[in-house]
Amino acid sequence: MANMIQKAKQQVTELVTAAYLAAAEKGELPAGLTLNGSVEIPKDTANGDYAANYAMASAKLMRMPPRKVAETLIANMKLDGSWFESVDVAGPGFMNFRMGSKWYSDVLKNVAEEGDSFCNCNIGEGKKLMVEFVSANPTGPMHMGNARGGVLGDALASVLSRAGYDVWREFYVNDAGNQIVKLGESLTARYFEYFGKEYPLPEGGYHADDIKVIAAQLAEEEGDKWLTADPKERLAYFMDYGNKKELEKIDRDLRTYRVTMQSWMHETFFYENNAKRINDCLQHMADMGLTYEKDGALWLHTSKILSDKLLAEGKKPEDIEKLELKDDVLRRANGFYTYFAADIAYHRNKFEQRGFDKVINVWGADHHGHVARLKGAMDALGLDGEHRLDIVLMQLVKLMRGGEVVRMSKRTGKAISLSDLLDEIPVDAARYFFNSRPESPVEFDLDLAVRQDSENPVYYVQYAHARICTMISALKAEGHEVPDISSVDLSLLTAEQERELIKQIAMLPEEIRLAARDYDPSRINKYVTELAARFHRFYTACRIKGAEEGVLNARLCLADTVRKIIALSLSVIGVSAPSKM
Numbered sequence: 001m002a003n004m005i006q007k008a009k010q011q012v013t014e015l016v017t018a019a020y021l022a023a024a025e026k027g028e029l030p031a032g033l034t035l036n037g038s039v040e041i042p043k044d045t046a047n048g049d050y051a052a053n054y055a056m057a058s059a060k061l062m063r064m065p066p067r068k069v070a071e072t073l074i075a076n077m078k079l080d081g082s083w084f085e086s087v088d089v090a091g092p093g094f095m096n097f098r099m100g101s102k103w104y105s106d107v108l109k110n111v112a113e114e115g116d117s118f119c120n121c122n123i124g125e126g127k128k129l130m131v132e133f134v135s136a137n138p139t140g141p142m143h144m145g146n147a148r149g150g151v152l153g154d155a156l157a158s159v160l161s162r163a164g165y166d167v168w169r170e171f172y173v174n175d176a177g178n179q180i181v182k183l184g185e186s187l188t189a190r191y192f193e194y195f196g197k198e199y200p201l202p203e204g205g206y207h208a209d210d211i212k213v214i215a216a217q218l219a220e221e222e223g224d225k226w227l228t229a230d231p232k233e234r235l236a237y238f239m240d241y242g243n244k245k246e247l248e249k250i251d252r253d254l255r256t257y258r259v260t261m262q263s264w265m266h267e268t269f270f271y272e273n274n275a276k277r278i279n280d281c282l283q284h285m286a287d288m289g290l291t292y293e294k295d296g297a298l299w300l301h302t303s304k305i306l307s308d309k310l311l312a313e314g315k316k317p318e319d320i321e322k323l324e325l326k327d328d329v330l331r332r333a334n335g336f337y338t339y340f341a342a343d344i345a346y347h348r349n350k351f352e353q354r355g356f357d358k359v360i361n362v363w364g365a366d367h368h369g370h371v372a373r374l375k376g377a378m379d380a381l382g383l384d385g386e387h388r389l390d391i392v393l394m395q396l397v398k399l400m401r402g403g404e405v406v407r408m409s410k411r412t413g414k415a416i417s418l419s420d421l422l423d424e425i426p427v428d429a430a431r432y433f434f435n436s437r438p439e440s441p442v443e444f445d446l447d448l449a450v451r452q453d454s455e456n457p458v459y460y461v462q463y464a465h466a467r468i469c470t471m472i473s474a475l476k477a478e479g480h481e482v483p484d485i486s487s488v489d490l491s492l493l494t495a496e497q498e499r500e501l502i503k504q505i506a507m508l509p510e511e512i513r514l515a516a517r518d519y520d521p522s523r524i525n526k527y528v529t530e531l532a533a534r535f536h537r538f539y540t541a542c543r544i545k546g547a548e549e550g551v552l553n554a555r556l557c558l559a560d561t562v563r564k565i566i567a568l569s570l571s572v573i574g575v576s577a578p579s580k581m
Contacts, residue, residue, distance in 0.1 A: 002110040002114060002118065002509065003121055003509040003510055003513065004103070004106065004107050004110065004506040004509070005041070005506055005507060005509070005510040006509075006510065006513075008049075008050060008083055008099065008103060009039040009050065011082055011083060011084070012039045012050050012052050012084075012097055013039060013052075015077055015078075015079070015082060015084070015087075015097075016035065016037075016052055016054050016073060016077070016095070017035065018077070018078070019073045019074070019076040019077040019078075020033075020035055020054075020073060020076075022076040023072050023073060023075075023076040026076070028072050028075075028076070029062055029064075029069065029072055029073075030061070030062050030063070033058065033061050033062065035054050035057075035058045036054065036057035036058050036061070037052060037053045037054030037055075037056070037057035037058060038052070038053060038054075038057075039051070039052045040053075042096070047090060047094075047096050048087075048088075048090075048096030048097055048098050049097060049098055049099045049503075050084075050096070050097040050099075051090075051094050051095070051096050051097070052094070052095045052097065053093070053094060053095075054069075054073070054095070055067070055069035055070035055073060055089075055093040055094075055095060056069075056070075056092060056093040056094070059093065065093075066092055066093030067089060067092060067093045069093060070089045070093040070094070070095050071089055073095065074087055074088070074089060074095060083099050083100060083102055083103035083106070084097045084098060084099055084100060084103075085098055085099065085100035085101075086098045101490070101491040101493075101494065104490065104493060104498075104499055104502045105490035105491060105493075107502050107505055107506045108485060108490055108502065108505070108557060108558065108561050109485055109486075109490075111505065111561050111564060111565065112485045112561070115564075116568055116571075118508065118509065118565075118568065119162055119508045119509050119511075119512045119568060119569075119572070120162050120163070120164065120509070120512070121162070121163050121164060121509055121512055121513045121516075122163070122164035123163050123164055123513060123516060123517065124160065124163050124164035124165030124166070124516070125164055126164060126165070126166055127165055127166065127357040127358060128165075128166045128168070128355060128356050128357045128358075129160060129165040129166065129167050129168070129356060129357060129358045129359070129360065130167075130168045130169075130170055130350055130354075130356045130358075130359045130360070131153050131156055131157040131160070131167060131168070131169055131170070131360045131362065132153075132170045132171070132172055132359065132360070132361045132362070133149050133150065133152065133153025133154070133156075133157075133169070133170075133171070133361070133362035134146050134149050134150050134153060134171055134250075134254070134259070134261075134362075135149075135171055135172040135173070135174065136250060137174050137179050138173055138174070138175055138180075138183075138242075138243050138246040138247045138250065139179050139180070139182070139183045139206055139242075139246060140206055140208045140210060140211075140246065141208065141210060141249070141253075141417030141418065141419060141420075142250060142253055142254075142417060142418040142419075143415065143416075143417060143418070144397040144399065144416065144418075144421070144444075145364050145394075145396070145397060146418065147257070147397070147418040147421060147430065147434060148394055148397050148434045148442060149362050149363075149364070149394060150254060150257055150259045150418075150434075151257075151259075151430070151431050151434035151435050151573075151574070152362050152392065152394055152434065152435065152438055152521065153169070153259075153362040154169070154258070154259045154574055155431075155435045155521035155524070155572070155573045155574060156360070156362070156392070156519055156521050157169050158521070158572050158573065158574065159512060159515045159516050159521045159524065159572060160360075160516050162512050162516070162572060163512055163513060163515075163516035165358075165516075168262050168263070168356070169259075169260070169261050169262045169263075170261065170262065170263045170264070170265055171250075171261045171263070171264045171265070172265050172267070172346065173243075173247065173264055173265065173266045173267060173268075174267050174339075175243050175266050175267050175268050176266075176267040176268045176270070176271050176342065177267070177339065180239050180242075180243060181235070181239065182202050182204060182205050182206060183206060183211075183238075183239060183242045183243065183246070184235045184236070184238040184239030184242060185201075185202040185205060185235065185238075186201060186202060186205040186206040186207075186211050186242075187211055187214060187215055187218070187238045187239075187241070187242045188234065188235065188238050189201045189202070189205070190211050190212050190214075190215035191215045191218055191219060191226060191227075191238070192227065193212075193215070194212075194215050194216055194219045195219065195224050195227060197227060208414070209414075210246070210249065211242070214241070214242055214245045214246070217245065218238075218241055226238075247264070253418050253419050253422075256419075256422060256427065257418065257422065257427060257430070257431070258427060258431065258574045259574075265346070267342055267346070270342050270345045270346060270349075271337075271342075275337060277345050277349070278337055278341055278342055278345045280345075281341075281344060281345040281348050282298065282330060282331065282341065282345075284348075284381070285300070285330075285344075285380075285381065288380070288381070289301075290305070290380050290381075291330065295333060296333035297329050297330075297331060297332050297333045298329070298330045298331040299327045299328065299329055299330065300327060300328045300329075300330050300340075300344075300377065301327060301380075302325065302326065302327045302328045302373055302376060302377075303325035303326055303327050305376040305377070305379065305380045306323075306325050306372060306373070306376045307320050307325055309376060309379065309386075310323075328340050328373060330344075340370075340373070340374075343370075343374060344374070344377045344378075344381075347359065347374065347377075347378060347383075347385075347389065348378075348381060348383065351378070351383045351388065352383070357388065358388050358389075358390070359388065359389050359390070360390045360391075360392060360519065361389075361390075361391050361392070362392045362394060362438070363391055363392070363393055363394070364393070364394060365393045365394065365395050365396065367391075367393065368393060371391045371393070374389065374391075375389055375391075390519065392438050392519050393438065393439065394438040394439070395438070395439060395440055395441040395442070396441050396442075397434075397441070397442045397444055398441060398442065398443050398444065399416060399421075399444050399446060400443055400444065400445045400446065400447075401445075401446045401447055402447065406446065424446060424450075425446060425449040425450055426449075426450075428458055428462070428575045428576055429449040429450065429456070429458050430449070431573060431574050431575050432457065432458035432525060432573070432575050433445075433449055433458070435521055435522055435524075435525055435573050436522045436525070437520060437522050438519075438520070452581075457525070457529050458575065459581075460529065460532055460533075461528050461529055461531075461532045461566060461570065462570075462575075462576075462577065462578055462581060463532075463581055464531075464532035464535050464536060464562075464566060465532075465563060465566045465567060465570075465577045465578065465579070466578055466579055466580055466581040467539070468535070468559050468560070468562060468563040468566075469563065469579040469580070470579075470580070471544070471545075471559065472556070472559070472560060472563070474545075475544070475545065475556065478545075480552065480553075480556065482556055482557065482560045483553045483556070483557065485557050487553075488550075488553045488554050488557050489550050489553075489554060490554055490557070492550055492551050492554045493554050493555070493558060495538075495541065495542050497534070497537050497538040497541045497542055498538060498542060498555070498558060500534055500537075500538075501531075501534045501535060501537075501538045501558065501562065502558070504527075504530060504531045504534050505531070505561060505562065505565050507527060508527060508565060508568070508569060511523050511524060511527045512524075512572070521572075521573060524569055524572050524573050525573065527569060528566060528569040528570060531562065531565060531566060531569070532566065535559075535562050535566075538558075539559075542555055544556060544559065
């Protein structure tokens with residue numbers, strides 16, 4: 001796992017430190033100090049490939065002008081055997097380093113040696129991490145919010161896995177609430193309707209066509225025996241049957257979407273044996289003094305939990321009072337548990353029973369008010385919700401066609417579902433477009449998603465991959481195989497376009513690290529789009545076919561490396577890399 005960006009930064013620090021020790025030994029700089037400073041990549045490469053500010057950050061300690069410190073450090077710096085060919089002073093005391101050909105060659109060699117593991121890093125250190133996402137109600141087709149959540153959750157899980165976490169994907173099935181009762185009642189009405197019988201749809205019931213389809217399947221499998229069955233027994237059976245069929249469809253849609261869950265945790269799991277798991281959790285909270293009874297209901301001391309936390313963070317009591325924090329009901333006076341009670345038991349199960357070190361939930365923005373309460377409950381239980389539970393809130397999706405908002409499916413005439421969307425556009429486009437920054441609303445242009453030109457970003461990237469495959473195939477037909485990289489003189493790659501392309505290749509492990517750190521897999525979209533752009537510039541400026549043999553082989557290796565990195569990057573976000581277009 002070679003993050004050549006971080007390794008180059010580390011080498012700059014080592015060169016500066018060695019130069020300081022040499023200068024201090026000569027008496028040119030004060031001895032016994034620990035240098036302050038950092039290394040960055042300048043936005044303008046005219047200022048070098050790496051810029052170090054150690055001279056400026058340490059000037060006070062040394063009681064010398066920063067530029068004089070920089071000049072002294074450079075005078076004592078030995079670049080022999082390093083990746084850098086030169087270093088000079090700029091401005092008030094920046095030290096600008098320029099990389100030599102060895103670094104560029106080593107990047108390409110590392111890709112060849114490490115293959116698909118080239119982009120991996122180990123910030124996760126094998127920690128057990130769950131990403132819970134989609135978690136749609138099993139009462140109908142998945143909507144656009146679920147569609148976006150599916151991509152964000154899956155791509156985030158993929159990035160985190162590449163970053164060294166032991167990742168688990170989970171779907172939480174809300175199958176214990178009133179919505180499942182309505183599903184059973186709606187299915188009952190459609191079942192009766194199938195046999196020409198009257199049965200009223202429940203108020204707020206489900207009218208979608210998929211309920212009619214499930215009712216027809218049920219009637220064909222079991223006949224009319226449920227028409228005269230005990231209503232309670234029938235409702236229980238229909239609830240279970242409808243729930244299973246809806247989940248089967250959700251699973252099929254997700255698999256079409258290239259999302260595979262490793263587990264499906266059912267809310268009803270916590271209600272088994274008279275809600276034993278919820279009761280155990282509530283009893284544990286009561287024993288800790290976190291709950292109280294009032295008006296026949298059981299409450300959580302939410303306001304105290306959150307206010308104590310805010311006070312510990314330094315917030316003023318008067319500012320906390322303005323938040324009007326409220327306690328939460330866990331068990332109503334009628335004996336029914338709230339969704340929040342089950343959610344606390346579920347998350348306690350994630351941490352205590354199943355041993356996840358960290359949990360990430362991908363939720364819609366409408367859950368914003370639930371975040372602090374759930375984290376607070378985990379904190380109060382001693383599970384460190386502040387650091388171990390993270391919530392990624394995603395904004396809404398707006399579908400556009402011809403510059404106008406689209407609300408209805410052309411095929412069904414109803415609200416667009418995930419399956420409707422995938423009838424209109426390729427899975428690759430759906431995944432690429434939805435993998436954007438979660439905190440930003442998405443305007444999904446349906447026209448752009450199917451265009452086959454450079455304006456469509458996924459087509460633009462895939463075209464670069466296909467273009468390389470076609471070129472390699474054509475050169476092979478002329479007797480030019482991609483050579484073993486160890487036999488190629490990579491120092492011949494000196495053109496600006498070649499080096500800019502290699503720099504972008506080297507950035508992939510760093511982008512994986514940052515995407516994992518920030519929970520932002522959209523960084524990979526931006527990365528691979530820029531890689532494709534740099535390849536197109538290279539291909540235009542640097543001739544491969546007809547070049548001198550040594551240059552041809554070096555450039556052929558570079559192009560083949562780009563092909564591998566495009567395919568690897570797209571695989572991280574679940575997008576294919578076609579060899580022909």
